[in-house]
Amino acid sequence: MGEEPVKSNSKNGTDAPKINEPSEADPCMIEFKNSFYKPKFLENTVRRGCEKTGFTPIGVYIAAILLILLIILLIVVLVLAITWPRQPHHLQFPVCEKPACLRAAAQIQENWNSSISPCQNVWQWACNGWLNKNSLPSGRSLWSIHEQVKLEEFSRIHDYISTLELPLYSQMVEWKMKYLYEGCLNIDNINVDKATPLVHIISQFEIQEEDDDIWPEFPEGFMETMDAIEEMIDIGVI
Known part of the structure; x- marks a missing residue:
């Protein structure tokens, strides 16, 4: 077998040195392409931006950064607008309006x-x-403050009941309230007499006491006795 002739890379009859260019299978080809196209794309984008806006390359970079910040700000505003409560915070609670x-x-x-x-x-x-x-x-x-408010409330109730006009009929609620309140104010007589007036009234109806001085839960003639007491003291006890 004969040797293959060496191809000469000649130009104008002179031998020129052969340059080893990267082949398609060369792993450095990808890096070479990326390093070639990426700056080219950015450079073309900046150049087009300068042509359309009249800015310098630095001005185009600043404008791009401001545009990105503006988009982020718009997104934040939209999120806040969607999540913002429909009713203001100061209206979510009842306002003090009652006396x-x-x-x-x-x-x-x-x-x-x-x-x-x-x-x-x-x-x-x-x-x-x-x-x-x-x-x-x-x-x-x-x-x-609680004791003061309690005393003021007692005084207000006392003044209201004391100045209340006496109703014409004893069965009216106003008359019963006034009569009962005035009876409760007579503390001295109540402490002295204790249960004597009530025992005296009940004894008139001949209700007998059971063993151990305890009356039965429902003595005989209980309702009739209550009706008689109501007629005597003119206050409904039931």
Whole structure:
């Protein structure tokens, strides 16, 4: 077998050195292509941006960054708009409009001591104003806002019932309430007499006591006795 002739790479009759170009099977070909096309694509994009906007390449980069930030901001705004509550937070809770609520709010505001910071002493800030205005009453070892409100409520009820016009009929609720309240206020006589008036009334109907001084749960003639007591003292007991 003869040797194959060596092909010469000649130009104009002279031998030129052969350049080893990468073949298609060369693993470096992929890296070579990526390094060739990627800057080319970015360069072409920047060049087209400069032609359309008239910016410099740095201006095109800055504009692209600002555009990306603007898109992110729009996405955030859309997400917030979708998840935003339909009803404002301050309207999700009932507003203090009733007289009792307004009165309590006014009392709380009056008890504040604005000269003290709540961050330093929250108790002095919330209660010191009330303590300065309300000293401990004589005859009481305990005095608080609850005790004060209770006393004011008792006074209000007392004034209301005391000034209530006496109804014409004793079977009316107003008359019974006034009569019962005035009877409960007569504490001295109640403590002295104790159950004597009731025992005297019941003894008139000859109800006999059982063993161990305990009356039966339903004595004979119980309803008739209650009706008679109602007619005697003019107050419905049932």
